[in-house]
Amino acid sequence: MADAKSETQSSNQMWGxxxxxxxxxxxxxxxxxxxxxxxxxxxxxxxxxxxxxxxxHQGIISSEDKDKIVAGLETVLKEIESGAFEFSRExxxxxxxVEARLANLIGPAAGRLHTARSRNDQVALDFRLWVKxxxxxxxxxxxxxxxxxxxxxxxxxxxxxxxFTHLQTAQPVTFGxxxxxxxxxxxxxxxxxxHAIEHLDESPIGAAALAGTGFPIDRHMTAKALGFREPTRxxxxxVSDRDFALEFLSIAAIAATHLSRLAEEIVIWSTAQFGFxxxxxxxxxxxxxxxxxxxxxxxxxVRAKTGRINGSLIALLTVMKGLPLAYxxxxxxxxxxxxxxxxxxxxxxxxxxxxxxxxxIRTDRMKAAAGSGYSTATDLADWLVREAGLPFRDAHHVxxxxxxxxxxxxxxxxxxxxxxxxxxxxxxTDKVYGVLTVEASVASRTSFGGTAPSGxxxxxxxxxxxx
Numbered sequence: 001m002a003d004a005k006s007e008t009q010s011s012n013q014m015w016g017x018x019x020x021x022x023x024x025x026x027x028x029x030x031x032x033x034x035x036x037x038x039x040x041x042x043x044x045x046x047x048x049x050x051x052x053x054x055x056x057h058q059g060i061i062s063s064e065d066k067d068k069i070v071a072g073l074e075t076v077l078k079e080i081e082s083g084a085f086e087f088s089r090e091x092x093x094x095x096x097x098v099e100a101r102l103a104n105l106i107g108p109a110a111g112r113l114h115t116a117r118s119r120n121d122q123v124a125l126d127f128r129l130w131v132k133x134x135x136x137x138x139x140x141x142x143x144x145x146x147x148x149x150x151x152x153x154x155x156x157x158x159x160x161x162x163x164f165t166h167l168q169t170a171q172p173v174t175f176g177x178x179x180x181x182x183x184x185x186x187x188x189x190x191x192x193x194x195h196a197i198e199h200l201d202e203s204p205i206g207a208a209a210l211a212g213t214g215f216p217i218d219r220h221m222t223a224k225a226l227g228f229r230e231p232t233r234x235x236x237x238x239v240s241d242r243d244f245a246l247e248f249l250s251i252a253a254i255a256a257t258h259l260s261r262l263a264e265e266i267v268i269w270s271t272a273q274f275g276f277x278x279x280x281x282x283x284x285x286x287x288x289x290x291x292x293x294x295x296x297x298x299x300x301x302v303r304a305k306t307g308r309i310n311g312s313l314i315a316l317l318t319v320m321k322g323l324p325l326a327y328x329x330x331x332x333x334x335x336x337x338x339x340x341x342x343x344x345x346x347x348x349x350x351x352x353x354x355x356x357x358x359x360x361i362r363t364d365r366m367k368a369a370a371g372s373g374y375s376t377a378t379d380l381a382d383w384l385v386r387e388a389g390l391p392f393r394d395a396h397h398v399x400x401x402x403x404x405x406x407x408x409x410x411x412x413x414x415x416x417x418x419x420x421x422x423x424x425x426x427x428x429t430d431k432v433y434g435v436l437t438v439e440a441s442v443a444s445r446t447s448f449g450g451t452a453p454s455g456x457x458x459x460x461x462x463x464x465x466x467x
Contacts, residue, residue, distance in 0.1 A: 124204035161366035169373030200244035207238035388427035
């Protein structure tokens with residue numbers, strides 16, 4: 001009986017006198033978050049050190065108690081990082097686990113740490129710090145991926161390949177131009193990351209449970225110590241806000257969608273039917289039964305991660321959609337979604353960066369495919385507009401007839417005899433053959449943002465100047 005009473009007291013030592021008995025097993029299971037929020041240990045300890053330092057500076061606690069608290073927290077940090085710390089599910093979360101261990105280390109002074117704060121603003125701080133650091137890491141990883149694409153684009157600014165719409169051959173482009181399309185995509189992702197960091201760069205600590213505190217705290221001091229631009233401005237919103245987590249997941253979902261589109265192209269391009277690229281062994285696997293197979297598993301798994309990340313975004317949006325102000329326990333479900341999405345996104349970006357840098361570009365296969373499907377038909381129509389003075393709609397009709405004739409004869413447009421072309425429209429001269437090669441086609445697309453190699457190199461140079 002004494003043992004049971006001791007266990008009950010242990011489980012409730014952080015709760016105080018309001019609760020006479022401990023939670024039963026089901027309540028403990030649904031309530032505990034330590035299994036996943038222990039990931040926030042460094043942010044929790046960092047926030048507590050800043051809070052204790054501010055409390056002492058304001059004369060709310062003594063310098064002696066502050067020194068004990070800081071030294072104790074630094075010890076706890078070392079214990080966790082060394083693996084010596086024992087996390088307890090009875091203590092629910094990272095905050096109570098750290099505070100309980102602190103009390104064991106330094107005694108009653110530990111009880112002064114929680115002055116002028118609540119677990120509500122404490123978890124908001126820890127989580128916001130973690131997401132900020134993760135966004136900074138994501139920014140660096142996206143920068144590395146962009147750099148990989150810039151290198152490949154520079155290497156292949158002149159390499160012709162088919163451009164597609166509806167996955168049908170449309171017009172010739174260069175592989176460098178195609179690479180630069182992904183630079184634009186991931187550049188937008190990086191910009192969204194930077195905006196998100198700016199949006200969340202406010203310190204929640206000091207909002208307390210929801211109404212602020214009567215103690216003379218200095219929230220600007222803790223904000224500065226923790227690397228935030230300023231403190232948040234409304235205590236109710238502070239403890240109920242998870243926009244920063246939703247924005248992270250939204251950014252992750254969009255970036256993952258871009259990665260998935262690239263993964264799909266890699267899967268297609270690496271098939272024997274396309275043969276545009278050859279993946280390195282580092283990002284491929286074999287078959288257990290078919291010895292000839294080289295499967296693009298890394299790309300396929302990147303593609304699959306998108307569904308997982310999208311699911312995390314929808315899950316948290318659904319959690320948050322009906323919550324009244326201010327804090328509700330539902331919000332405990334925020335972290336696992338963000339942690340999982342962050343891990344998936346990091347892995348996907350790293351894998352894709354490796355694939356882009358390692359894959360072999362088969363320029364011969366790309367060039368051979370670039371002229372297929374009458375990809376220079378638009379060049380014929382443009383020539384008719386420029387040289388023969390036809391309205392574009394008439395030129396489009398003439399070109400359609402030429403394509404139909406080439407299809408009937410089983411040849412390319414450039415292989416049609418001049419007499420056949422002049423039978424369709426007498427204004428056509430032998431000069432038209434100068435625009436019907438894929439090289440001439442891409443070289444002519446000199447409009448800003450076009451596929452001409454000169455334009456591709458200009459865009460590469462512009463992106464090289466961006467951080």
